[in-house]
Amino acid sequence: MPLPRTPLQALEAFEKVALSGSMRQAALEMKLSISSVSHHVARLEEQLGTALLDRSSRPLVLTREGREVLHHLSQGLGHLRRATSATAIGGLLGARALRIGIIEDFEARVTPGLATALAGQMPNAKLSIRSILSHDVPGLLNQDELDVAIASEPESRAESLICDPLLRDPFVLVMQKNAGFDPVALLDGSDALPFLRFNREHLIGMQVEAHLARNRITLPDRYAFDSVQSILAIVADGNGWSIITPLGFARAQRFAERVALHPLPLPVFARRISLMSRSDSDRPVAHAIAALLRSIVAQSEVGPIIAAYPWLAGVFATLDPSD
Template identity: 60%
Template sequence: MSLPRLSLQVLDAFEQVARLGSMKRAAEAMGLSISSVSHHVARLEEALGVTLIDRSARPFALTPEGREAFRHLSAGLQHLRRATSETVVGGLLGARSLRVGIVEDFESGVAPELAVTLARRMPRAALSIRTILSHEAVGLLARGALDIAVAAEAADLPPDLPVAPLVRDPFVLAMPREVETTPEDLLRGRPALPFLRFNRDHLIGRQIEAQLTRNRIAPPDRYAFDSAHSIMAVIAGGAGWSILTPLGCLRASRYAAQVRLHRLPLAAFSRRISLLARPDFDPPVAEAIAMLLRQAIGRLVVAPVLADHPWLAPDFTILGPDGNPG
C-alpha cells in the first residue's frame, strides 16, 4: 500500500485536535486559523478514506478509526520530534562539560531520560545533573555552578536571563478522600482540618501564601513541609489538606488513591516551569534541550495526570517557546 503524500503539518494538526479536543485550541497551539486546522484534518480524512472525527457529537469525539489513527500518528510524530531535537543537540553540544540542575518534581522520570539522551550525544564530555530547589536556580547560574536549570520561574528573574518555558503547573486543592466536605468549607475552616503548608523558604510556599493573602485567607500556622511528597502522605493519612500542583501530586503517586484533587474555589493561579540558562549559554543548544524536555514532560508527566484528571486540561499543559500552549 502506497503512503498518501501529506505534509507533516497535516498530521500535526490532527494530532493537536485529537489531543486538545478542540479545533480552536489546536489552532491556538499551532498559530493557525481554525479553518486551516479544519482543512488539514479534512485532507487527512480524504487521504485515508475514513472519518476521523464525529463532528455531530457535542463536544466532538474521535471515531474508532480516529482513535486508532491518533495512537499511531502520535507515536510516529513523537519519534520524529525527538529525533530532530536529539540531532540538534548532537550537532551543537561540542562543549567539554554541561552542568544541569533540575527540580525534584522531575527526578524520577524526566531527569533520567534527559541524562540518557545527553550522555549518548556527549560521549566525551563531562555531564553533571543534580537536583535543585527552584529558589536556588538563579544563584547557581549566576555563580557559574550550573549551565542550565529546570525550575519554577520567580517573579523577579534577572532581565538578561534566557528563559525557555516548558510546562504550566496549576495549583489545586488536595484533601483526604474519606473526608466529606467541600473545598469552600475547607477554606472557611469547616471542618477544622489542619492546612499543610510548604515552607516559606521555598518559592512554591511563597507563591501559595501570596495568593491566600490576596484572598484574605489565613489558615492556622501549624504545619510546614519541604516537599509535596510529605504533604501528600499526611493528606492520605487523613490528617490535613493542602494547596499544591499536579507535578507534586504525580511525584507522590503512591498516595493518590487516598487523596482527592479539586479546583481551587479562588481565582485560578499557576506556576511556570522553565529552562533557565546562563546569559552566555548557546541559545540554540538551550532551545534544543528545552524541546527534549517538553517531549519528555508531555509523555511522562502531563499525559498520565490528564488521564486521571481530565478536568485539569487545558490548565496543565506543555508550553511552547513563546509561552503559549504548544
C-alpha cells in the same frame, strides 16, 4: 490489520486539541486555521472508526477511545520529537562540557529521559546533572556553578537570567479520594480538616501563600512540609488537604490511587517551569535542550495527567518559546 494512512500533521492536531481542550488553541499553536485542525481530527476519527472527542462540552474532553489513542500517540510523537531535538543537540554541543540543574519534581521520568538523550549525543563531553531547589537558581547560575537550570521561575527575575518556558503547572486542591468536602469551607477555615502547607522557605510555598493572601484567605499554620510526598501521605490517610500542582502529584504516584485532584475555587494561578540560563550563555544549546525537554514533558507528564483529569486540559500544558 493495515495501519491507516494518516498524515503526521493530523496526529499532531489531535494531540494538540486533546491537551488544550480547544480547536482554536490547537490552531494557534500549529499556525493553521481552526477549520484545518477540525478537518484533521475528523479525518483521524473517520479512519479509526470511532469518536475521539466529546464535542458537547467545553473545553472539549476525550472519549474513552480518545484517551487510549492519546496515550499511545503521545508516546510515538514524543519519540519523534525527542529524536529530532537530540540530533540537533548533538550537532551543537560537540565535545564541550554541560552542567545542568533540575528540580526534583522531574526526577521520576523527565530527568532520566533527558540524561539518556544527552549522554547518547555527547559521548566525548563532560555531562553533569544535579538536583536543585528553585529558589537557589539565581545564585547557582550567577556564580557559574551551572550552565542551565530547569526550575520554577521566581516572581521577580534578575535581568542577567534568560528563561525558555517549558510548562504551565497550575495549583489545584488535593483531597483523599472519594471524600466528601466543601471547597469553600476548606478555604474559609470552617472545615476542621487541617491545611497542609509547603514550607515558606521554598519557592512553591511562597507562591501558595502569596495567592492565598491576594484572595484574603488566612489558614491556620499547623503543618508545614518540604516535600509533596509527605503532604500526600497525610492526605491519602484522610487527615488533611492541600494545594499542590499536577507536576507534584505526578511525582508522588504511590499515592495516586488514594488521592484526587480538584479545581481550586479561586482565580486560576500557576507556576511556570522554565529552562533558565545566564544572558551570556550559549543560546542555541539552551534552545535545543528546551525543545527536547518540552517533548519529554508532554509525553511523560502532561499526557498521562490530562488523561486522568480532563478538566486540566489547556491549563496544565507545555509552553512554546513565545509564551
